Amino acid sequence: MPLTDSNEFKKKLCHIYNEVSKELFGxxxxxxxxxxxxxxxxFQARHRRSPRSTALEGEAPSLKYEVDFYMSSIYKKRIREKLEQDMGLAIEAVLRDYDPHTQWAITNIIVVDNERTTE
Known part of the structure; x- marks a missing residue:
């Protein structure tokens, strides 16, 4: 499915992003x-702070950092799977950066460019 810069398409994308967030974080x-x-x-997203995350931050900061890293990796895997299955997108790469202090995440999804692959 080609990317369409329409409000409806972006709403579907956001819905899937939030589904994955709810699945992983509640x-x-x-x-x-x-x-x-x-x-x-x-995707530019501000996430909610988990009570578990706050507790880990106070008691075991290095463990919280490690958990954040792994959860971000799992997030990338799940968002790729959902976008490929539900939207029919052929994804080349999922790049995500998450700032645990502010709870902001920027996720870039690079979709296979059919014109580039046929050159």
Whole structure:
């Protein structure tokens, strides 16, 4: 499925992003915006702070950092699977950066550019 820069398409993308968030963390995002530029989808998301995360931060900061890293890796895997299955997108790469102090995450989804692959 080609990327379409329409509100309806972006709503579907955001819905899937929030589904994955709810599946992994138990709740969705506070703020979420999807933008599309050529063959890239960018999600700008502010996540809710988990009570478990706050507890770990005070008692075992290095463990919290490690958990954040692994949860972000799992998030990338799940968002790829859902977007490929539910939206029919052929994904080349999922890049995600998460700042645990502010709870902001930027996720870039690079979709296979069919024109580039046929050259």
């Amino acid at each position: 709740f969705g995002t506070i703020l979420l915006k999807a933008t599309i530029d050529n063959n890239m989808v960018t």
